[in-house]
Amino acid sequence: MMAALIFAVSFVTLMMFFVSYCRSLMASSSLHTLSTEVRDVTGIAAWASGRDYTRVLQLLRLCLERPEDRAGLKAVGLYYGLLNLLQNTIARIMPSLNQWAERERAGCANFAVVVLDRRIAFNREILGQQGEF
């Protein structure tokens, strides 16, 4: 009985900390100013929408990976998957929850766009270094 109670409370706080952790990852990239290149490539002028996430992820796969982005991208990807699940289940009958999930999905997409911007700059730097040899 005690173990079940601890499991239930721990699971709820785990979800709460996970959401806040992902939001802190997204908040850390919110001050980033997008370059003209990434705006042209993605067609996103200022603020991405939730459905842009998959498209931006495909663009990310075309670039060389930056090791420091990997963990954050995985966590936000998992969060995006959970939000999709939420939108396809409970949020269907709760409009306010649906709106919240959509805002969060947009946050995930914006995080991915910032990662793409950094990755493009990183790739350019590597190409520049190779050109020097």
Add this chain to the structure above:
Amino acid sequence: MPGSLASFILYFGTALELAFVVCAIVRKSFFRYFFLNSYLILVMGSSLGRHIVLDRFGQGSAEYRYAYFYTDALLTLALYMALISLYSRVFGELEFGKYVRLTAVLLLLGTALFSYAVVAQSAERLSTTFAYELSQNLYFVGLILTYLLWGAVVKLRESRARLVQFVLALGLYFSAYAASYALVNMASQYSVVSVLGPLVSCFLPLSWTVTMWRHSEEARLATARLVAVPR
């Protein structure tokens, strides 16, 4: 747990712990986050110690059981110290900061004495689910303390990126660990649950290393974005 998987998780976790310490030294933050570094150094030391005892006496031996559970209790206390150091940083600039630190130290001493008394009286039961229950309860106390700290971070609108992410990672770690111990207590017949604990233990050094590497001490977050529902 299968031997090769256990070894992989152990080596992977140790590599991540070492990465955090190296990263803290490179970023000149070793002494600023001294207790976080001390905890991970202790984890590496205890992993090595357990490995030596395991090689010498075998997994079913009483020596290994004692080595495992006593180092586990020691590591939990070291993690409480790391948590207190985070409390100290969050409340450091407030007038009542010293009272918070004093309360936290008393709580730590109380937990240590309680754990010692319980384990000393029940040494013969260490092989049973009792040891798991004790660890589960200790991690649950840690989870509640981290939850209170997170509440304070939100209330005080703490914006230091490193500090916020260290606290959140610790909260995730304590919740996942308490949940995995509770799951072992409830469903020990499924071998998959025994892998959860060691896997969860890799998360803390990984997220702390990423935070240490990505953010400088001066980096700030927009605190309004941290809470799931804007107030």
